[in-house]
Amino acid sequence: MAVYDLEEQEKLDDLKAWWQQNSKYVSAAVVVVALVVIGVQGWRWYQRTQAEQASVLYQAVSQAVRANDLSKAKEPATQIVDRFARTAYAPRAALLYAKMLYDGGDKPGARAQLQWIIDHASEDELKAIARFRLAQAMLDEKQYDDALKTLDIKTDDAFTGLFADLRGDILAAMGKNAEAKAAYEIALAKIDPKSPYRAFVQVKFDALGGAQ
Structure with missing residues (x-):
């Protein structure tokens, strides 16, 4: 039993010595892992929050389109591209707003919205639609x-x-x-x-x- 206790004590002493030498590195690794986990969770929360807020603005633009009210579309359409440009809602709102602007006679404004989509949208389909509509506007002019x-x-x-x-x-x-x-x-x-x-x-x- 004494031998067992001695062996256990030696292992414990070795562990303490190792910890004294490496504790700062282990602690740093734990902190890094924790930061990564927190960062991923935080980014997901941020993306979800951004998407939710962008969705509200997109709905406002959509409602303005249905009501054919250009004045009500301006603020949410501007906010969504300024604050939530990286969301999927931004280029879609810009497409709706561009059509309203063009139909309302603001052709430069419509073209600016379409060019923004070409420059910033992440979906190739949306870029293609914007290019098509921009070319149509240029043909008309x-x-x-x-x-x-x-x-x-x-x-x-x-x-x-x-x-x-x-x-x-x-x-x-x-x-x-x-x-x-x-x-x-x-x-x-x-x-x-x-x-x-x-x-x-x-x-x-x-x-x-x-x-x-």
Whole structure:
């Protein structure tokens, strides 16, 4: 029993010696792990809080759109891009607000909102929608070169047909019928044959001479 006690005492002494030498490192490691855990939890809480607050502002913009009240949309639309730009709600609110601005005659304001989405949205689909609408606005304002430049980017297949169709509209407006026809042909190849939209593109293609 004495031998056992002696062995246990030696182990205890070794442990105490080791702890004296390494306690600061162990404590530091524990602190680091704790900070990481707290940081992850804090970041998740922060993201959740940000999303909740952004959601409230998005709903305010959406309600203003339904009421067709541009004045009520301005404050929440401005706040959401200023304070919650990294949330999924911000670019969606900007899309809604851009349409309201454009319909209300504030074309520069609408274009600024669309450009913000292109520059800041994390979802490629939203960027593509913003590019499409921005190019449409430029076409309406006869800024043909800028419109073509806006569309000059590789997109997901879901948008290839739409981009090609709009490119055809721009080229047709510029009097470049052969190039417009080629763009419409690409659009026809990419748009779902069952889509009613495709028939509209076909009409424009046929108006330029159709397949020859």
